[in-house]
Amino acid sequence: EAGVAQSPRYKIIEKRQSVAFWCNPISGHATLYWYQQILGQGPKLLIQFQNNGVVDDSQLPKDRFSAERLKGVDSTLKIQPAKLEDSAVYLCASSEAGGPGDEQFFGPGTRLTVL
Amino acid sequence: GQNIDQPTEMTATEGAIVQINCTYQTSGFNGLFWYQQHAGEAPTFLSYNVLDGLEEKGRFSSFLSRSKGYSYLLLKELQMKDSASYLCAVSSGAGSYQLTFGKGTKLSVIP
Numbered sequence: 001e002a003g004v005a006q007s008p009r010y011k012i013i014e015k016r017q018s019v020a021f022w023c024n025p026i027s028g029h030a031t032l033y034w035y036q037q038i039l040g041q042g043p044k045l046l047i048q049f050q051n052n053g054v055v056d057d058s059q060l061p062k063d064r065f066s067a068e069r070l071k072g073v074d075s076t077l078k079i080q081p082a083k084l085e086d087s088a089v090y091l092c093a094s095s096e097a098g099g100p101g102d103e104q105f106f107g108p109g110t111r112l113t114v115l
Numbered sequence: 116g117q118n119i120d121q122p123t124e125m126t127a128t129e130g131a132i133v134q135i136n137c138t139y140q141t142s143g144f145n146g147l148f149w150y151q152q153h154a155g156e157a158p159t160f161l162s163y164n165v166l167d168g169l170e171e172k173g174r175f176s177s178f179l180s181r182s183k184g185y186s187y188l189l190l191k192e193l194q195m196k197d198s199a200s201y202l203c204a205v206s207s208g209a210g211s212y213q214l215t216f217g218k219g220t221k222l223s224v225i226p
Binding site: 004033040041042043044045048050055056091098099100101102103104105106107108109 | 119145146156157158159160163165202204206208211212213214215216217218219
């Protein structure tokens with residue numbers, strides 16, 4: 001079974017530029033998550049989708065971050081404009097149904113450096 | 116809000132036993148996960164506890180006390196490959212469920 005795919009793996013941009021990350025979850029998984037992991041910290045949930053609807057985006061900085069999951073499969077996370085503090089690894093995860101005990105499967109992440 | 120505490124770093128010797136503690140304060144608690152994350156890699160699932168008590172899975176065991184807001188991960192017969200960060204994560208919510216992660220405990224296994 002193929003895992004969660006993400007691209008690109010690495011991205012370096014200058015502040016005020018825009019960037020987009022792509023995620024393809026495990027086939028059949030209804031729930032998709034985007035996390036931000038700053039060096040030395042645990043992942044922080046940015047947004048959670050159930051199929052193609054948003055169920056939680058309370059920690060998403062909506063003035064600069066946006067995400068979509070068209071057709072309930074792939075997802076894109078965008079940052080526009082980027083700030084220095086956005087430097088982090090952006091992890092995408094998926095789970096079968098989003099239940100309280102559902103294991104989340106993580107992709108390899110995109111390491112973003114903002115200069 | 117959620118508050119999860121775990122030690123920042125631990126060191127243990129190959130072949131030994133190590134216990135990584137996690138305390139939490141949360142509303143709407145559903146259960147507690149432990150994930151392993153090797154440097155530069157994605158987190159991978161280790162265990163999930165929803166009821167009080169000990170869950171054993173090979174060399175790894177996880178314990179939960181809901182009344183005390185406390186969990187630990189026990190690693191036996193440590194191997195060098197166990198050097199990694201161990202993340203405690205609380206599942207909370209109703210209807211939709213979110214994971215809140217602690218900052219992680221970096222475990223170094225030395226010969």
